Amino acid sequence: MKLCAISCRLQQLPVVVRETDGISVETGDHRHRKDKVVVVMGATGTGKSRLAVDLAKKFHAEVINADKMQVYDGLDVVTNKMTVQEQCGVPHHLLGGVDPEAEFSAANFRALASASIDGIIRRGRLPIVAGGSNSYIKALVSDETSLFRLQYDCCFLWVDVSLPVLHKFVSDRVDRMVRAGLVEEVRGVFQPKADYTLGLRKSIGVPELDQFLRAESCGADAQTLAALLEVAIDQIKANTRKLTHNQLRKIHMLRDIHGWNLHRLDATGAVESSGQVSRDDWERRVVGPSMSIVGRFLLRNIIMDGVSSSSSSSSSSFSGIAATAAMVAAAAAGVVETAITIG
Template sequence: MKTASRAPVLCIVGPTGVGKSHVGIEVARAVGGEVVSADSMQVYRGMDIGTAKVTQSETQGVPHHGLDLVEPNESFTVANWVTHADVAIAGIIRRGRLPIVVGGTGLYIRAIVEDLDFARQAGSASVRAKWEAYLLEHGSAQLHRRLCEVDLTSANRLHPNDTRRVIRALEVAELRGQELSQTYEWRAKGGRYNAVQVGLVMDRAALYRRVDARLDAMVAAGLDAEVRQLLDTGCTRNTTAMQAIGYKEWAAYVTGETREEEAVAAIKQATRRLAKRQLSWFLRDERVHWFTVDQTGALSANDFQTICDLALQITEGIELARRE
């Protein structure tokens, strides 16, 4: 593989619950890397159980970046994440190690791979506020129907409960008179990093069973107390962080709108839908090297070695990047 002076980055992507975090840690240990989280909800402090954030012991000593960056009631955009990721990657390169970006937030990965500048995507606070008020008055289903009227492409991609992104799509449509999907360049061009993408997949039925089991484990680990703590410390139901899958459904249970078993079922269904959307997103990129994990999230020895070999092929670019 031809190397370049661009800093090398290994990206490990795939649907939620497939085992990306574990594989990222194992690869980092094998090749001398550090992990940069590409999860839009793990940036929030105090949201650990419901986001499946890795624990200190689970990291096995591998440094992690991109976790616990802001409070749940603070705004955090793709542009904010790109700024943080750039700083983290530069530091990792200076230490002579390989940056391994791990996560399922498609726009975060795309920003690294394609050098997208979301800071240039101007918004309007007044327009956003209007749609947020509309959400409060009419609910997420009606908000999503409004998006269907002006941007069916984005509406088909976004779940009605993903109100933050639905509002963003409505905002863009109103301000620019064009669909959100038309404001981004999806053609593979390459960015400022020498990025190699590794994708993890699992038999769908096995993945759904794994998702269900993980949610049961979250409940047993204290999801209820975590959500109550967030609500008690000032997070409202409309806070962006509280729109995360698992939190909004459990908050409805805490406030007496649903029963516990209904919240559990809703979270499992929403998580399965998220996994499907994430997989569809990453399958659009033909540059992703796909590997199948078993029902426990483990790779075969041969596939693990192949991923490590892909990582090692770009590590010689670390020294070139350090000299610039």
């Protein structure tokens, strides 16, 4: 009865139309009704993939990877791909599958991601695009033909961590990756004449180990190898920190210059000084507010169903499942709403 009462009240609410960078984020006219897509953005190490899985479990969703190195097969440790266990049974798309020797462009991503989104919606589920390759996300959302903007209503979540905390976190993560087999993984694909500007070999962690692996293949002594490995690991950490700066710069451009409406979620407090993530803080500071934001975003589908019973087949299948999840999230929105920080 409570959900029914919420639905009745929602059907009486006025519906507003707002345009952001040509992206319609709200409409009540069934003739212009758009399917829903959630986009999770952020610098490397902020927890984008983790949040995408957390939301997918709650909103009957599937995840589309938007990390330009994780689309390739291989080097799972180097590229920090989510393990099967970390995926928690949530279907993932474009997480591997591309030949590591091939070039994969933003246009390639746009084509494959668009096809994945269409398939997810046809299955009555919510697409969540998650990754740190902002050029890929921009190519998808702001394509030259504007087809994406005509078809989809987007909710942008930006997971942010203060740079001092993030820098320590990613440096500690590199150490964990080394212990998990990063060097052994790169050794397995090492080729003295390889081109580090192509394919998977562009990944941070591969070119930095070149001098170490060359010396190792030539039979260098243990002391020399230890020194070269230390330099390589320091370079990996430095280049990862540089990547976070570049990613944040692009996110700021999308918000400040292109006018994207980004919901900023400050995850700094969820990352402890030890470089680990507190589960309780993560739920309170990131997952809870994200549920509220996405819940309100999906509730607009319910409003539109109240305005008109006419809808596309994909929208009908989506609203039957995701709208219920949206109502559940809305019921909790009052509890977590104060924790939201909007950038």
